[in-house]
Amino acid sequence: GQQVMQIPQYQHVQEGEDFTTYCNSSTTLSNIQWYKQRPGGHPVFLIQLVKSGEVKKQKRLTFQFGEAKKNSSLHITATQTTDVGTYFCAANSNSGYALNFGKGTSLLVTP
Amino acid sequence: EAQVTQNPRYLITVTGKKLTVTCSQNMNHEYMSWYRQDPGLGLRQIYYSMNVEVTDKGDVPEGYKVSRKEKRNFPLILESPSPNQTSLYFCASRDSRTGMGRAFFGQGTRLTVV
Numbered sequence: 001g002q003q004v005m006q007i008p009q010y011q012h013v014q015e016g017e018d019f020t021t022y023c024n025s026s027t028t029l030s031n032i033q034w035y036k037q038r039p040g041g042h043p044v045f046l047i048q049l050v051k052s053g054e055v056k057k058q059k060r061l062t063f064q065f066g067e068a069k070k071n072s073s074l075h076i077t078a079t080q081t082t083d084v085g086t087y088f089c090a091a092n093s094n095s096g097y098a099l100n101f102g103k104g105t106s107l108l109v110t111p
Numbered sequence: 112e113a114q115v116t117q118n119p120r121y122l123i124t125v126t127g128k129k130l131t132v133t134c135s136q137n138m139n140h141e142y143m144s145w146y147r148q149d150p151g152l153g154l155r156q157i158y159y160s161m162n163v164e165v166t167d168k169g170d171v172p173e174g175y176k177v178s179r180k181e182k183r184n185f186p187l188i189l190e191s192p193s194p195n196q197t198s199l200y201f202c203a204s205r206d207s208r209t210g211m212g213r214a215f216f217g218q219g220t221r222l223t224v225v
Contacts, residue, residue: 006153009151031210035214041219042201042218043154043201043203043214043216044216045213045214045215048211048213050211088154090214092210098142098159098161098167099142099203099214100156101146101153101156102153103151104153104154
């Protein structure tokens with residue numbers, strides 16, 4: 001079942017504000033992936049984190065993997081309307097390589 | 112171009128009429144999976160397959176069947192659809208040899224059962 005909990009479920013920000021979504025697990029993860037789904041689209045891979053304490057950046061997006069590899073976050077600096085969508089974290093299941101997704105955070109950005 | 116292809120994109124059907132949603136990938140991935148997406152519930156896994164002739168239940172398998180006779184294809188079968196199976200369905204594949212592969216998703220199938 002779903003082993004990663006994601007919060008918040010929804011976030012509404014004004015353009016230019018920052019945004020953060022969090023992903024938490026009760027068990028140590030081997031790695032975590034992040035995906036973005038635009039409205040009407042399908043999930044698209046953004047990034048993967050593997051190492052404890054890892055931080056990766058993609059332009060205005062910053063991804064972090066916790067020291068204990070049980071949590072992760074995605075932070076967007078100065079949101080733009082193009083950031084609108086649902087952001088999912090995903091982790092391998094306990095039993096093998098099946099990929100389980102968090103429930104996602106839907107981001108709405110108003111100009 | 113690496114892709115996962117689902118068909119159809121949209122489908123309206125009546126309760127009890129068997130249907131199949133096809134999924135095909137061209138990346139030689141061992142792992143394929145079906146998800147359904149409903150508002151507030153995120154992506155829930157229906158079935159997955161680690162390789163040909165190997166399938167396993169996900170979180171919400173009731174009312175669905177799958178088969179994996181060939182590596183590239185992973186059809187989703189609804190033997191007797193019911194209105195509670197109205198949803199957005201996604202097929203995905205990934206290279207699972209290391210557990211690190213990214214998932215590639217199809218475009219989605221929006222199913223309405225009346």
